[in-house]
Amino acid sequence: MSTRLTLVQGDITEQDVDAVVNAANSSLLGGGGVDGAIHRRGGPEILAACRALRASHYGKGLPTGQAVATTAGRLPAHHVIHTVGPRWSATEDRSSLLASCYRESLRVAAGLGARTVAFPAISTGIYGWPLEDGARIAVETVRASAPVEIEEVRFVVFDARARTAFAGYVD
Secondary structure (H helix, E strand, O other), X not given: OOOEEEEEEOOHHHOOOOEEEEEEOOOOOOOOHHHHHHHHHHOHHHHXXXXXXXXXXXXXXXXXXXXXXXXXXXXXXXXXXXXXXXXXXXXXXXXXXXHHXXXXXXXXXXXXXXXXXXXXXXXXXXXXXXXXXXXXXXXXXHHHHOOOOOOEEEEEEOXXXXXXXXXXXXX
16 A cells, blocks of 8 residues: 555644644744744643753754654644754755655654654745755655555645645645
8 A cells, every 4th residue: 555645735733644744943942934833733732842852862953854753732633743854055955855854754653653644845935945846855755755654645735836836746
């Protein structure tokens, strides 16, 4: 059985899935965009779990391309998988780091026993990654590396522009 890829235009904090992926910053302590929305909607339980991670294994923050899980707090999801995407650069190819965000998040999700995972368009917001390229890397990486245990990967995008970019790869 292969993993089903779906595309939804909507709010990632409203997804009823086993694990929702957070496009986090390395501090793990909240921020803007998806990160801020997940922390606001999920409540203080997520921040407390992130602070505990900072106090133990990630004193210097979560490295770019890596992923770690916490509680989902008040979100409908069961877990939040935090991953730090790379900032886009016109002079340096960082696509392997972006692909690593998806691979590592899927690895963590499988370790949690997740069957359904929702991803945002990592790095395509404030980190400046071109949307079309970000969509291509996301879908190609998920197709190539989704563990068989994961039944559905849902790409949750914020607007019609992102939906159009992802639709060319998901459909």
